Amino acid sequence: MPELPEVETIARGVHERVRGQSIVQVWFSSHRQPFKTPAVRQARELEDRPILAVHRTGKHIVCELGSASGGHLDKVGSMPVAQWIVHLGMTGRLLVTTLDAPVALHTHARLSLSGGKELRFVDPRRFGRLEFRDLDREAGFCAPGAEPLTIGPDAFAALFRGRRLSIKAALLNQALLAGVGNIYADESLFQAGIRPRKSCGRLTRTELERLRAALLQVLEHAIRLGGSSVSDYVDADGVRGFFQLEHCVYQRTGQPCRLCKTPIRRILVAGRGTHYCPRCQS
């Protein structure tokens, strides 16, 4: 499941490979689900536009686009006038392939590019979303929550102050922090030595600062390793990540804790499978 490190890895890969190229032709599957903007309008809007840059915000991939009419006149670095926003959901992939590469099952979008490659969106469970924004008429995409890689100690602590829900549920709330999902919530709570069910309001300032530092460290480490491939995650080239090998608790139910050998436990918190060490996380 793509979370911040996986989405960051994909966005970087796509950026390197498609920056400066124009979208030549757009094909969408007939499935209704993945489109936040209706497919017909989305396809018409995307065609002929140059891709100026690709970056990540929260779990969203944002492609900054130039204007269609004078696409060849736009230079990389000029102001974007539109955006194509991709959310991968649970099983979404965004791949840069050759034009003649075999089309994977559950391919929902194919954007052929001026450089002779293709940008493909593949998503078996169709939880992903594709959206187009015309920046002349609407605001640019902005994740609702704070960015975990840059948020400071005070702002981080303020997110959780006065809340009664569990810290695990709060970490998963995208309106508070953008980009944290089940894997990195569990891993950062382990690193910080905090029980997932602990109420936000009962966390001390020291614990919150430990959590912020742990989250930052875990996310940066995961980005360096190209993300976690736990189900079928791959980067823009179809290459798997390596951070799953470093997981301390996620999907390690019953296995010995890497620090104290106590078997890792799995419980349900806020309806999500949650993994923790009963000894290291007090």
Place this chain on the structure above:
DNA sequence: CATTTCACCTGGTGGC
């Protein structure tokens, strides 16, 4: 308003 539950999806798994 804050918080919880559920529906949306398909592939993989385990029981019989």
Place this chain on the structure above:
DNA sequence: TGCCACCAGGTGAAAT
């Protein structure tokens, strides 16, 4: 061997 119930979880809408 085959079939089927069930689970995985990001998100947003509905319920509490």
